[in-house]
Amino acid sequence: MSRSLVALVLVACGGQTVPVADVTEHVAPVPQASEPADEPASANALPVRDPADIPAGPEGDAIRRGREIALDTHRLLPDNVGNGLNCTNCHLKAGTVAKAAPWAGVTDRYPKFRKRSGKIDDLPDRMNGCFERSMNGKALEKDSEPMQALVAYATWLSEGVADGKTLEGIGMPRIEAPAAPDIENGRAVFEQKCVACHQGDGQGVFGPDDQTMFPPLWGDRSFNVGAGMARLDTAAAFVKWNMPLNQGGTLTDQEAYDVAAYFSTRERPDFAKKHLDWPNGDKPRDARY
Ligand code: HEC
Numbered sequence: 001m002s003r004s005l006v007a008l009v010l011v012a013c014g015g016q017t018v019p020v021a022d023v024t025e026h027v028a029p030v031p032q033a034s035e036p037a038d039e040p041a042s043a044n045a046l047p048v049r050d051p052a053d054i055p056a057g058p059e060g061d062a063i064r065r066g067r068e069i070a071l072d073t074h075r076l077l078p079d080n081v082g083n084g085l086n087c088t089n090c091h092l093k094a095g096t097v098a099k100a101a102p103w104a105g106v107t108d109r110y111p112k113f114r115k116r117s118g119k120i121d122d123l124p125d126r127m128n129g130c131f132e133r134s135m136n137g138k139a140l141e142k143d144s145e146p147m148q149a150l151v152a153y154a155t156w157l158s159e160g161v162a163d164g165k166t167l168e169g170i171g172m173p174r175i176e177a178p179a180a181p182d183i184e185n186g187r188a189v190f191e192q193k194c195v196a197c198h199q200g201d202g203q204g205v206f207g208p209d210d211q212t213m214f215p216p217l218w219g220d221r222s223f224n225v226g227a228g229m230a231r232l233d234t235a236a237a238f239v240k241w242n243m244p245l246n247q248g249g250t251l252t253d254q255e256a257y258d259v260a261a262y263f264s265t266r267e268r269p270d271f272a273k274k275h276l277d278w279p280n281g282d283k284p285r286d287a288r289y
């Protein structure tokens with residue numbers, strides 16, 4: 001990996017908005033001769049995209065609007081979101097953070113066959129899966145303006161990605177499951193490491209205009225039982241790499257599983273269409289139903 005790339009990756013992790021040009025200026029130049037033309041590691045790294053580089057004009061307007069929707073979903077799309085969440089609450093920093101299911105390369109990962117739906121899902125189908133489950137809401141029409149904007153934004157994030165399927169940091173990499181998660185210890189981890197933001201009742205904090213400050217982890221305004229985050233292995237992986245906020249990787253795998261078992265199993269909205277999931281009988285081991 002070249003030194004300039006290391007710098008770019010650090011910027012991505014720190015989430016700062018330093019323009020790429022500024023970063024590379026502070027890095028000692030790497031002799032061209034030592035750089036193979038296509039270095040596999042760098043070609044595969046999650047791209048760093050600066051929203052300031054979104055082009056002007058109608059195409060750029062759609063990309064910008066898609067990003068705004070990702071950041072402020074429940075307020076911008078009240079007819080399609082039934083809870084208090086925004087896409088960015090799980091797809092951190094508007095879908096740009098490694099190990100928080102980033103959207104770079106999704107245009108290459110879809111369409112694909114998915115066991116949960118038992119069919120080939122395209123990108124709008126996949127996004128609608130999150131609208132119906134993670135957002136406890138309603139699917140958008142595929143050709144609607146907001147769906148087209150989300151796809152335009154994901155397409156922009158995917159620019160320059162050679163192979164979306166093997167990109168570093170995609171998904172939420174699963175961690176080792178303990179023999180049995182300890183819910184009582186999960187409660188203790190929650191009290192110690194999560195309540196400062198998500199609150200003791202797990203209902204999070206909303207601002208005066210109902211903007212999500214800290215998202216709820218259970219209850220009416222949380223994701224429903226059909227959501228990926230309601231599944232133990234997924235919740236444990238997300239927490240392990242991303243929580244407490246800005247301290248990803250600090251919990252042990254056991255602690256991540258224990259606290260995930262604690263919050264993911266608490267009361268939350270039902271998912272009316274859950275009987276349609278995994279139509280071929282190949283449920284994952286952590287399916288909720
Ligand atoms: C409560 C958390 C949560 C929220 C909120 C959420 N998602 Fe997701 N999303 C997930 C999980 C979990 C996955 C699957 C990740 C995995 O299994 O590795 C996922 C996967 C996806 C994927 C596929 C990613 C890939 O690489 O295959 C897309 C696209 C997506 N979500 C879009 C959205 C959009 C658009 C919104 C807002 C309307 C949204 N999500 C809101 C949790 C969430």
Ligand code: HEC
Pocket residue numbers: 088089090092093189190193194195196197198213214215216217223229238239243244245259260263
């Ligand atoms: C410093 C504040 C803070 C702490 C501490 C914290 N979180 Fe979060 N958490 C957040 C924020 C903020 C988000 C949404 C991220 C965003 O929008 O950028 C979030 C998102 C989440 C989500 C996905 C969205 C949702 O509501 O379902 C889960 C799950 C989660 N946190 C679990 C935990 C767990 C478990 C702990 C303790 C181990 C924890 N968090 C500790 C601030 C925090």
